[in-house]
Amino acid sequence: MDALRLSGAGKTFTMHLQGGIRLPVVADVNFAVESGQCVVLAGPSGAGKSSILKMIYGSYRCDQGEILVRHGNALVDITNAQPRQVLHLRRHLIGYVSQFLRVVPRVPALDVVAEALGRSGLAAGRARAADLLRRLNIPERLWSLPPATFSGGEQQRINIARGFLPELPILLLDEPTASLDAENRRAVVDLVAEKKRRGAAIVAIVHDEDVRNAIADRVVDVTRFAVAA
Amino acid sequence: MTDERPLLSAEGLTKWYGRQLGCRDVSFELYEGEVLAVVGESGSGKTTLLQLLSTQLEPSAGRVHYRMRDDVTRDLAALSDAERRFLFRTDWGYVHQEPTLGLRMAVSAGANVGERLMAVGARHYGRIRGTATSWLDRVEIDPGRIDETPRSYSGGMRQRLQIARNLVTEPRLVFMDEPTGGLDVSVQARLLDLLRGLVADLGLAAVIVTHDLAVARLLSHRIMVMKGGEMVESGLADQVLDDPREAYTQLLVSSILPP
Numbered sequence: 001m002d003a004l005r006l007s008g009a010g011k012t013f014t015m016h017l018q019g020g021i022r023l024p025v026v027a028d029v030n031f032a033v034e035s036g037q038c039v040v041l042a043g044p045s046g047a048g049k050s051s052i053l054k055m056i057y058g059s060y061r062c063d064q065g066e067i068l069v070r071h072g073n074a075l076v077d078i079t080n081a082q083p084r085q086v087l088h089l090r091r092h093l094i095g096y097v098s099q100f101l102r103v104v105p106r107v108p109a110l111d112v113v114a115e116a117l118g119r120s121g122l123a124a125g126r127a128r129a130a131d132l133l134r135r136l137n138i139p140e141r142l143w144s145l146p147p148a149t150f151s152g153g154e155q156q157r158i159n160i161a162r163g164f165l166p167e168l169p170i171l172l173l174d175e176p177t178a179s180l181d182a183e184n185r186r187a188v189v190d191l192v193a194e195k196k197r198r199g200a201a202i203v204a205i206v207h208d209e210d211v212r213n214a215i216a217d218r219v220v221d222v223t224r225f226a227v228a229a
Numbered sequence: 230m231t232d233e234r235p236l237l238s239a240e241g242l243t244k245w246y247g248r249q250l251g252c253r254d255v256s257f258e259l260y261e262g263e264v265l266a267v268v269g270e271s272g273s274g275k276t277t278l279l280q281l282l283s284t285q286l287e288p289s290a291g292r293v294h295y296r297m298r299d300d301v302t303r304d305l306a307a308l309s310d311a312e313r314r315f316l317f318r319t320d321w322g323y324v325h326q327e328p329t330l331g332l333r334m335a336v337s338a339g340a341n342v343g344e345r346l347m348a349v350g351a352r353h354y355g356r357i358r359g360t361a362t363s364w365l366d367r368v369e370i371d372p373g374r375i376d377e378t379p380r381s382y383s384g385g386m387r388q389r390l391q392i393a394r395n396l397v398t399e400p401r402l403v404f405m406d407e408p409t410g411g412l413d414v415s416v417q418a419r420l421l422d423l424l425r426g427l428v429a430d431l432g433l434a435a436v437i438v439t440h441d442l443a444v445a446r447l448l449s450h451r452i453m454v455m456k457g458g459e460m461v462e463s464g465l466a467d468q469v470l471d472d473p474r475e476a477y478t479q480l481l482v483s484s485i486l487p488p
Contacts, residue, residue, distance in 0.1 A: 016476030017483060059467045061474065083451050083465045084260060104425070104447065105418035119429040 001070060003201035004056065004170055005032040008065030009079070011051055012227075024227035025051045029065065031220045035169065038192065038202040038215050043222035049205045050099070052222065053172045055079075056203065057096045058086040069093060069170060091118075096172045097163030101155040103148045109133070109158050110143040116165040125165065132161040136187050152179045164191050171195060173204040177211050189214045234296060236261050236402060236434050241291035242281050244274075251277035252458040254291070261401065262432045266439055266449035266466065268481070274458035275438040276406055282436060283323060283404050284313055298401070318348040322395030322403035326410040328387035332379050332394065338365065339375040341394050349398050364393040368423060385416035389423065396427060403428075405437045409444055421447055442485055446470055454478045 010027040014020060026048040033039045041049040054060040055078075056067055062079040069076050071093055078086065090096075104112065113132065114125030133143060136157040142150065147158045160176050173192075177185045185208065192215045195202060206212045212219070235258035244251035252274035259265055267275045280286040282293055284305050296302045298320060308316070317323070325331040332341050342361040343351075351357050362372045368389040370382075379387050388408065395403060408424065409417040425448055428435055439445055445452050446466055453463040454477065462475045473479045 013472075014474075016479050054471070058465060060472045061464075061468060083468075084263065086465055087450055104422060106422045119426070 001034075002032040002068075003035045003070050004203070005068045006030060006052075006056070006065065007068070009052075009055060009062050009067055010064035010227075011048075011055055011060060012063055026222070026225040027064070027227045029055075029225045033170075033201040033203060035199045035201050036196050037217045038196055038204060040204050040206055040212050040216040040219045041222050042212075042219050047222045048225065049222050050174055052225075053096070053174055053203060053205065056170075057090070057094060057172055093168055094170045094172065095163050095166055095168040097160055097174060097176050099174045099178065101147060101159040101162075103146065103155070105148065106146055108144045109138065109147045109150070112147060112158055113161045113165055116162045128165060129161060132165060132191075133158075135191070136161055137184060153181070153184070156180060157184060160188060160191070164195065167198065167200075169200060171200050171202045173202065173206070175205050175207065177206060177208055185211055233260065234302065235259060235294075236263075236296050237282065237436075238294045239282060239291065240294075242278065242288050242293065243290040244277050244281055244286060245289045250274075250458040251286075252281070252455070255455075255460050256291075257453065257460075257463065259402075259434055259436065261434055263451065264428055264433075264435045264437065264449045266437045266445035266452045267455060268439060268442060268445050268452055269455035270440060273455040275440075275455055277458070278455070279404050279406055279436060279438050283317075283321065284308075295402075318345065319398050320400050320402065322398075322400045324388075324391055324395055324403060324405040324408050326407035328379070328384070328391045331391040332387060334380055335378060337376045337378055338370065338382070338390055341379065341390060342397050345394055345398050360397065361393075364397050365390075367427075368393045369419070383416075385412055385420060388412065388420055392420075392424070392427070396431065396433075399431065401434060403433055403435045405435060407439055408437065409439070409441065424448060442470060442482065454481065 006029045009029040011025040013023040013025060015023060029052060031039060041052060043049055051060055055062045058078050067078040069078060069089065076089065110126055110129050113129035114122050117125035138154060138157055147155050156179050177188050189211055192202065204215065237259040240256050242255040243253050255278055267278060269275050277286065281288050293305045294302050295305055339358060339361045342364050343357040346357050346360060362375060365372045365375055370386055370389055379390055382390060409420055412420060421444060437448060449466045451463065452466045452469040454461050454469065456477050462469060462478045469478060470482055473482050
C-alpha cells in the first residue's frame with residue numbers, strides 16, 4: 001500500500017497584479033511512494049519540483065486532482081483538507097526540509113532542532129538533537145548560539161537535523177545537500193538510508209548525482225508534468 | 230482525527246457605525262491551541278472584529294459562541310454582565326497595542342500581576358507575590374523591580390508586563406491588538422520570541438491583529454486577510470503568504486520585504 005499518491009494533481013498561479021495572467025506550473029502529476037522508498041524528482045529548475053513538494057506539504061494549493069496520504073488506516077486528501085487537518089498531518093505524518101532555514105531570533109541552534117518534537121518534549125528532544133548535530137558535524141560550541149549568523153552550509157545542516165528529528169512516515173527533502181561538502185553529503189545519505197529502513201516514504205529533490213544514485217529507488221522526471229503551452 | 234468542538238466560533242459578524250461599515254459577515258472557528266492572525270491595512274476592520282469577538286462591541290448582526298471551562302458552548306450575547314466580566318478576568322486575556330491601556334500605571338508591577346490573581350480568588354499575600362515574581366522572571370523582567378510602577382519601565386518592558394498580567398490566570402484565549410506595534414525592531418524580536426514560546430508552552434488559543442506579515446508568519450497557524458471590513462482570504466499561514474490567491478493578498482505580500 002502506498003504511503004503517498006498523487007493523481008492528476010495540477011497547479012496554476014493566477015497573477016492578479018500582472019493583469020491576471022495565468023502561470024501553469026504542473027499538470028496531471030501522477031506518482032506514488034511506498035513506505036521505505038525514496039523517489040527523487042528530476043528536471044531543470046523551473047520545472048516545478050519544489051512546487052510539487054509544497055503541494056504535498058499543503059503550502060501551495062492544488063487546483064486539480066488529489067494528493068492522498070495514508071494516515072493509519074485512512075486515506076486523507078491533502079488538497080481538500082481543512083487547515084487544522086493539515087497542521088495535524090504536519091505534526092504526525094509529513095516532515096519537510098526546506099531549502100533554507102527560517103531562523104527565529106534568539107533561539108539557540110540546539111533548541112531550533114529540538115523544537116521539532118514540540119516544546120513540551122524539549123528536554124528529551126535536546127538529547128536526540130545533540131546526537132544529530134554531532135553526526136552532521138556541527139561543532140558543539142555553536143549549539144547554544146542562534147543560527148542567524150551561521151554559514152549557509154551550517155544553517156542547512158541545522159535545517160536537516162530539525163527535519164530528520166521526528167520519526168514521521170513521510171519526509172519531503174528540497175535540495176538538502178546543495179551547499180554541503182563531501183563529508184556532510186555522506187552524513188545526509190546515511191541519515192536518509194536509516195529513515196528508509198525505519199519505513200519512511202521519501203520524496204527528494206537532489207541535483208548531486210552521487211547523492212541521487214545513493215538514495216533514489218526511483219527517479220520521476222518532472223518535465224513530463226509540464227503544461228503544454 | 231480532529232473532532233473536538235471549537236473554542237470560539239463567529240457567524241456572520243457584522244458591525245455598522247451608523248452608515249459606516251466596521252466589518253461585514255465574518256465567520257470562522259478557532260480551536261484550542263490555535264493561533265489566528267488577522268491582517269490588513271488600518272481601517273480594514275481588524276480591531277472592530279477583535280472588539281466584537283471579545284464582547285466589547287455589540288454586533289449589528291451575527292453572533293459569537295464560546296465553549297466555557299465547563300465545556301458548555303454559550304452565545305456570548307446571552308451572557309450576563311457578571312458572567313462576561315468573569316470570562317474577562319479568568320479565561321481571556323486582552324493585550325492592547327498601547328500597554329498603558331492594559332496596565333494600571335499608578336500601582337507596582339507586582340500588583341499589576343497580582344491583581345488578576347486576586348480577581349480569581351487568590352488571597353495569600355506570599356503566594357501571590359511569589360507567582361508575580363516568577364511571572365516577571367518568565368517575561369524577562371528583573372524581579373528586583375517588582376515594586377516599581379510601570380511608569381519607570383521602558384516600552385518593551387511595559388508590553389512584557391502587560392503580557393504577564395494577562396497570562397497569570399492561565400487563560401485559554403488571548404486577544405492581541407498589534408502587540409509588537411510601537412516597539413523598536415530589536416525589542417520586537419525579543420517580544421515575538423517570548424510570545425511564541427509562551428503561546429506554545431501554555432497551549433493558548435489566540436487571535437492576533439497585526440499589519441505585520443512577518444509577525445503573522447512567526448506566531449500564527451492560520452491567517453485571515455481583511456479589506457474594507459470584509460474577509461478576503463483565509464487559510465494556513467504559509468499558504469496565504471506563499472500562495473496568496475486573491476488580488477489584495479497578492480498586493481499585500483508583494484508590498485513587503487520577504488519576512
